[in-house]
Amino acid sequence: MSGKQRAKIPEPAIRRLSFYRRHLADLAALGVATISSREIAQVYGLEPFQVRKDLSYFGSFGRRGRGYPVRTLLRRLERILGLDRRWRIALVGAGNIGMALFRYAEYRRQGFEIAAVFDADPRKIGTRLEHGVTVQPMERIGAAVAELGIRIGIVAVPPGAAQQAAEALAAAGIKAILSFPGGQVLVPKDVALRRVNLEADLEALSYFLANK
């Protein structure tokens, strides 16, 4: 998950940059011109030095004591996060979670578009979804990824089918996969895999409740 031209940036920092970006977009929409690291830090319960350090990975922004120019910082963060372009996504799994993701409008505004949906269940294949997308058989992944210029894959299948889905995406040349099912998924070394692990999130909360 690191850039080659830059110092290795820890994943939690990248995640915080996403939060800063969202806050800066709100501020820009409100016409706010500058913001201090202290103000950004307060929103997220962080220390100001943490914010300054996170932003320093990408060179120097703003001037000490003057704060950061909101629009400039926003545009730099968008470019850093790859949000200055559109990303097409292949979704594997047209079940409850998959369809909720497909219909979740929030990330479309950030430039992420689920351009193709695949499922192993013959009864689902051919189902017409919104945005002109139709559920396709798994065998179509390679062709669709090439035709549509898809770069990101989402796996939303039952746990037992996750490995096969991830392999099919990797075989199609996908280098970035977001996976929903729990359990183990192995991908080639050059593929970035992120897990949205609801069980692990719930377990972190039950850990908190059981140990507080």
Place this chain on the structure above:
Amino acid sequence: MSGKQRAKIPEPAIRRLSFYRRHLADLAALGVATISSREIAQVYGLEPFQVRKDLSYFGSFGRRGRGYPVRTLLRRLERILGLDRRWRIALVGAGNIGMALFRYAEYRRQGFEIAAVFDADPRKIGTRLEHGVTVQPMERIGAAVAELGIRIGIVAVPPGAAQQAAEALAAAGIKAILSFPGGQVLVPKDVALRRVNLEADLEALSYFLANK
């Protein structure tokens, strides 16, 4: 997210414990008696010392060179993660994401049960769901949490409604909240908040693709 009786355990370690637990449950089901830190590490692409360190937060397990006894380690991890009991959950938001979560069977097996569902939309109130659950109005959160012994809240509402939903859960005495909408949600200091932030996950992937 820290226990008071124990050393503060970093969140990534807690997350890894969730993965180890799942793997150990699979091994126990297969009848495997012992496992080494090296074997656990290989499954997740970690270094063995990382696994040993994660497990050492909870006292000493197993013996050097002999591996860990699978069933004992599994039971200890379950107890540590609070999975030796059932947790009742209040879900706020009966939209696409909320309903997908409600129907997602995977975490039920771990002892997490969505026992009540709330929505602000009058048209949804009274809708009968599976498992004998009916969508209730937001005003019922306090009473339902008390009646059903609910300890965990899930927020799955549009971003603009997230703060109000989190506050309603906190006011009802909920100390652990899992939140889906992006953007800022503030909760009292004694409430643990975890965000499942799909946009941030996608942005981490676009960052990877844009910078590799």
